[in-house]
Amino acid sequence: MSSFVRKAMTAIIAIALASLLAPFAAAQTAETLHIAAGAGYRKPLMALISDFRQRSNIKVEASFGHMKQIETQARQSPDIMLLLGDRAFLEPMGLADQYMPLGAGRLALIYKAGHTLQGIQDLQHESVARIALPDTKRAVYGKAATQCMTHWKLDEALAGKLLEADTVPQVGTYVATGEVDAGFVNLTEALALENRIGGYVLLEDDCHTPIEISIGVRPDHVGNPAVKAWTEYLQSREAQAILEKFGLRAE
Missing domain, CATH: 3.40.190.10 (Periplasmic binding protein-like II)
Known part of the structure; x- marks a missing residue:
């Protein structure tokens, strides 16, 4: 077999393989969620x-x-x-x-290092000056926090202490850095911050509308x-x- 024929056959095989693999490669590229x-x-x-x-x-x-x-x-x-x-x-x-x-989803109350809270009622203490919570209208846990404060008749008592953030992670950052004394987050955030905060308290599910994460x-x-x-x-x-x-x- 001449060198020319071998090169021609190699080129034909390469083209054939490329045409066979092209759809598969395209499908793989398209598979992005x-x-x-x-x-x-x-x-x-x-x-x-x-x-x-x-x-x-x-x-x-x-x-x-x-x-x-x-x-x-x-x-x-x-x-x-x-x-x-x-x-x-x-x-x-x-x-x-x-x-x-x-x-x-579980609502948690986190507090900064050096503090200890036993429950939501402790937010009334003078030692707790600032409390962060996520957006009360557009964030799930901001809405849940508001419902729990209403449930325990704490909305008026705590109104002057509240700092509304945008999202749960922002609240977590405020507490971890000591910018606020406590904050409402989800259990996911509380667990992630466990080594950077004083601790957390899980709030009762019946103080807010059930949260089904889907x-x-x-x-x-x-x-x-x-x-x-x-x-x-x-x-x-x-x-x-x-x-x-x-x-x-x-x-």
């Missing part, structure tokens, strides 16, 4: 994404904010496939077609293979262990 999530769940979601990536070839991109920001992002970008947050906030948006519960699938992406792989992964023991580690209690 876009998730918009409540800022208070950055840590568990990033842990889930990291574990999921080790088990699949699917790339995952996530953006975070309070629920109003999530809604704005989703309305502006049809590429966002999944929404993560409190179902009571997600459903009125009308942006998701299916919901998958991840667990019950993944909502947008209508245009219900049949997407990447979405299906992700939702199936969330039901695995590995994913459930991660959620539990970050304070999301199975319902």
Whole structure:
């Protein structure tokens, strides 16, 4: 066989292989999940994404904010496939077609190093001058904190001490750096800050509307293979262990 023939055959084989592999490569490139999530769940979601990536070839991109920001992002970008947050906030948006519960959200009261609080009533003490909470209208745990203060008839007594932040992580930062004495966050944030704060108190679930943290699938992406792989992964023991580690209690 001449050198020319060998080169020609090699070129033909290369072209044939390229044409066969091109659709597969394109599919792999297209397999990117876009998730918009409540800022208070950055840590568990990033842990889930990291574990999921080790088990699949699917790339995952996530953006975070309070629920109003999530809604704005989703309305502006049809590429966002999944929404993560409190179902009571997600459903009125009308942006998701299916919901998958991840667990019950827990409200926690954290306090700075050097302080000790036994419960929400202790916020009335003179030693507690500033109390941070997330946005009371657009953030799940800001709304829950307001409900609990009303439940315990503390709204008037604490009104002058309150500092409204944007998101749960911002409240956590304020307490960890000592800018405020205490703050309302979710259990996920309280656990993450355990070594940087004085401690935390879990508040009773009956003082606020139940918080069901869910993944909502947008209508245009219900049949997407990447979405299906992700939702199936969330039901695995590995994913459930991660959620539990970050304070999301199975319902």
